[in-house]
Amino acid sequence: MAAGGGVLAASLTRTPSWAVRIRGADGEIAGAGILLSPDQVLTCAHVVDRAAARITAEFVGAPGHGVPAVPARVDGDAYVPETRDADGDPSGDVALLRLERPRPVEETVRLHRLSAPNREVRMYGFPYDHNGGIWFRADVVGGCGRDGQLQLSPAGPGELATPGCSGAGVADSLTGEVIGMVLSGQRDQHGNRFSFISPAETIARHLPRLKPYIVGPTAVDERLLPSGDAASEALLDEPFAQRLAAWLRDDGSQVKISVVRHDDAARDATLLRAITLADRELRTPVSVDRASLDPPGTVPSAGGHDLAVHTGGLTAAEIAERIAERMGLWQHPEDPPLDRIRAAKVTLNLVVVGVDEAADPPALLDLLDMLRAGGSRLLLVFRAADDCYRRARDRLLVRPARERRARLVERLREITGPLARTLYERRAAVVQEGARTLDSDMVAAHAALADLLRAQDRDPGHGPDPARYERLADRVAGRLAADVGRLDRLRDRRDELTGRLRSYRVLHQRATQGEEDPAVDALYVRAHGLLRARPCDVRAAEAAVDAYIRRVDGQGGGDAR
Structure with a gap:
């Protein structure tokens, strides 16, 4: 059983019990789903017809030889159709089905919050010719659009998520946790192939009722949540907001260091605003749908950070444990978190607020430097431009x-x-x-x-x-x-032509017993001269050698008998 209930993602050796095959009213396979509770299945909105009289959920991973089929319907208003914003980027496309008969609780699974960058994942879908289900492998490329969706790169040419995979669970290969849901697989007009998923945090934002079925700590520490004070929400340091948004959109800089003093209300509010807007789960519909109403360049990308942590009073070991948990590095709990992070291939975009207020700032700088060296991106906020700030700036x-x-x-x-x-x-x-x-x-x-x-x-x-x-x-x-x-290939060809010309010269002289032939000799002299020229025009020399060989062959001088 998983910590939050249900099971972990199944291994590649068997069909996961939480994988659901969904058929529409016409009896055809419409897509896939994820069994989150005994009577609730998560899927894509485009997989099901909200008004359909009959939807069937089939449990291909159930014990035994049969495949239980259970009638289902869209669960009330838990249906968010796909929409497109002004840029044509998709949003939504999630739905929740209610089963007429419950399934065993041990077949369910929980969605898990994990950092996104550079993760290897696998999906279990039901494409054409594989109605019983098949695993697909992919790597997370990065975020796309304003909804917080993720783009995948298929592990192989045949592993693009195709029709029948929409709604499939996405399992992290490192931890085995289901971290999201497949939305679609597409091929653009240039022949490029793409797959997209909605991670757990984005699903939680669209369907808040699913939060009890989503486990793992949120990406933003409680001390960094906005207070809801209308006065503070109206404060905005626009140039600072633009710089924060640029880093959160990945402006190419790995490390950004800023000073936000406690008495600078506008700068502090701007920082919390950026952290909130960059979080897939906290981001509001206004920030997604009406970004053009904000000052230009101040709205960061959804998923711009993977973790925002307030370090005030915390030791480096406590912060490292928080980072390791977010990265999914809990397989060897007996190892110190620093060792797990150091050995991991996973990276993350990390926001650290109050670096100089940590219990042991020098040890925290060691941790941050290790993360930087491993490829993670860091946004570091200090409360004063003191010695700690200057050391961090010099070192990082x-x-x-x-x-x-x-x-x-x-x-x-x-x-x-x-x-x-x-x-x-x-x-x-x-x-x-x-x-x-x-x-x-x-x-x-x-x-x-x-x-x-x-x-x-x-x-x-x-x-x-x-x-x-x-x-x-x-x-x-x-x-x-x-x-x-x-x-080098041209030089090798020149050397090859030189050898051929020499061989045919010998054959020709043997065949004619040394008798002169001005026409043939002229062809030889031309080819020989082109091959010895520096630089050698290999194409011209090749034509000259071919002309000589054809003439020799035509006279029978190339007959090696």
């Missing part, structure tokens, strides 16, 4: 930025030095076609290196954008490798 912002800049400088030096020399050596050997694009990239790489060297002594926050130069380095390095590979 300045030093990593300088190290990143130094790595980038070394990489650009490698690209503009040894790698460029390798390319030019190949170009000296054989003619390269279409080199102008790479030449312009190499000029840009030299310019980027010069910019970074000039900015070495500057504060990293005011120097060149490393992300832009990293993308440039990736592009140039990729093209360098591709061009060197093509030139």
Whole structure:
């Protein structure tokens, strides 16, 4: 039994008891569902007709050889159809069915709140040709739209969630917990394939009555919940709100550090507003449907953070335990949470308020630095610009930025030095076609290196954008490798042609017993000269060698008998 009742997600070796196959009034499979209580099934709104006289829920994972079928209906007003906002992004598409006859409680499952980034998941649906159900695997790519939905990347070409999978439970591969529900699988006009899910927090916002069936701590600590004071809600530091929203929308910066003093009511209210709006469960319909009414750039993405924790009075170990629980790292409770986090591949977007008010700020900085090094994103809020703030800024912002800049400088030096020399050596050997694009990239790489060297002594926050130069380095390095590979193949082809020309020359001389043939000799001299030229035009040399070989074969000189 799970902590909140029901069972954990079944292993891949058997059909989960909570997996429900749903048939419409026409008897055809319409989709899937999740058995949350003995008489309630969660599914997508588009799977069921709200006015249908007959919906059937079938329990393919029930014990025994039969498949129990139970009539069901939409449970009152627990039906939120899919809608589209002004940007065309979907919202809603959840519904709750009431069974006419209850199922055993041990077949039920609870939805679990977990952080989203980089999770491996699996879904159990009922696509065409697999009416008995089949597992699909995927990785969570990230959030999409304003509703708090998540995009999945199928683990393989054939594992896109197709019709019959809508409403299926999404089980986290690490913990076995069901963390959401499949919404749809789509292929766009360019042939790209996508799957989308609604996580537990988004489902809770659309259907609040389901909160008793959703377990796991919420993403926002109680001390960070808005007070409901109308006066404080009206306070807004707009520039600060824009900076917070930009980070929560992933502006490319891994760590952001801010100071919010206790006596700065507007800044404090702005911080709590951003934390609330970025939470999938706390986000209000107004923030989802009417974001254009807020000041421009102040509304963060739903799911912009995975955990917002107030550290006042807490030890680093207590904070680490909270983070480990949110990341789903409870498999080895005997291990310290720091060790579990260090060993995990999971990352999260973490908001930490009151870093300097923790019970042991230096130990907390150790934890935060470990999270940063592991790839997590951090929004850190201090109450004063004191020594703790300055140490954190140096350790988590300045030093990593300088190290990143130094790595980038070394990489650009490698690209503009040894790698460029390798390319030019190949170009000296054989003619390269279409080199102008790479030449312009190499000029840009030299310019980027010069910019970074000039900015070495500057504060990293005011120097060149490393992300832009990293993308440039990736592009140039990729093209360098591709061009060197093509030139190597041309060089190999040149050497192959040289061997063929030599062989046919010997055959021709044997066949003619050394008798001169000016026409054939002229073809040989041309091919030989093109092959020895530097750089060698391999295409032209290939044509010349082929012409010589055809002439020799035509005279019988290529007959090896």
